[in-house]
Amino acid sequence: MNVAAIPREFKELPIALIDAPALPSRSSMDDVLMDELVASISANGLIQPLSVARNGVRFEVVAGHRRRVACERAGCVAVSCIIYPTRDDALDAIQFAENRHREELSAADEAIWFSELLEKKCGGDIDQLCGIVGEKLSYVDNRLALFRGYGCVFAALQAGAI
Numbered sequence: 244m245n246v247a248a249i250p251r252e253f254k255e256l257p258i259a260l261i262d263a264p265a266l267p268s269r270s271s272m273d274d275v276l277m278d279e280l281v282a283s284i285s286a287n288g289l290i291q292p293l294s295v296a297r298n299g300v301r302f303e304v305v306a307g308h309r310r311r312v313a314c315e316r317a318g319c320v321a322v323s324c325i326i327y328p329t330r331d332d333a334l335d336a337i338q339f340a341e342n343r344h345r346e347e348l349s350a351a352d353e354a355i356w357f358s359e360l361l362e363k364k365c366g367g368d369i370d371q372l373c374g375i376v377g378e379k380l381s382y383v384d385n386r387l388a389l390f391r392g393y394g395c396v397f398a399a400l401q402a403g404a405i
Contacts (some may be wrong), residue, residue, distance in 0.1 A: 250328060253292065255321040256302060261295055261311055265330075266359050269352050269400070271397045272309055280313040289314055292323035296330040303330055351401040354390035357383055 283290075285400075293307035304311050305327065314322050357372060365371040371382050389397060399405045 252326045254324065254326065256295070256324045256326070257291070257321050258315055261293065261302045261304060261322070261324070262298065263311070264308055266267070266356065266363070267308055268348055268356050269308070270355060271352075272312065276302070277309065277313060277316075280309060281316045284310075284313050284317040284319065289319065289322050292325050294325045294327065295329045298330065302326065305354070349401070349403075350386060350389060351397065354386040357386050358390045361387065364380055 262323070289310060291307070291310065293311055294305040295302040295307075296305050302324070311322070360375060361367060361369060361372045364375065369380065369383060369387070373380050376383065389400065396405070
């Protein structure tokens with residue numbers, strides 16, 4: 244399904260009703276960059292709304308997990324949101340695209356996330372995964388190879404040692 248065709252609404256939601264994504268793109272967030280984002284939100288407010296999906300009476304972050312954390316740390320009670328009716332697979336493309344063009348995902352974070360998506364959403368179909376994240380097979384396959392390779396090398400990659 245084309246994401247642009249999914250109906251959505253725009254409004255402010257209480258931050259207490261917004262949950263982290265079930266499959267977050269990042270395993271960690273840079274503390275210095277987070278502090279800068281909190282300061283920016285405290286000074287200027289939230290400039291770009293969160294994208295969320297309805298989950299019963301609550302909402303799940305689709306895009307904007309870092310912003311949601313920063314808003315909470317900045318003491319925001321409510322935040323502007325783009326609300327999608329459900330957590331459709333097409334929304335994974337939004338999550339990936341936004342994260343790819345923000346604070347860069349580490350290769351290790353991409354590898355873990357791609358592996359989780361491949362198993363949980365794509366039934367092992369790497370071509371379907373490529374379609375979801377909008378990347379070429381070689382790119383996705385290389386990230387998955389990192390995750391499936393030597394554990395000590397992957398641990399060093401996660402730690403930023405390589």
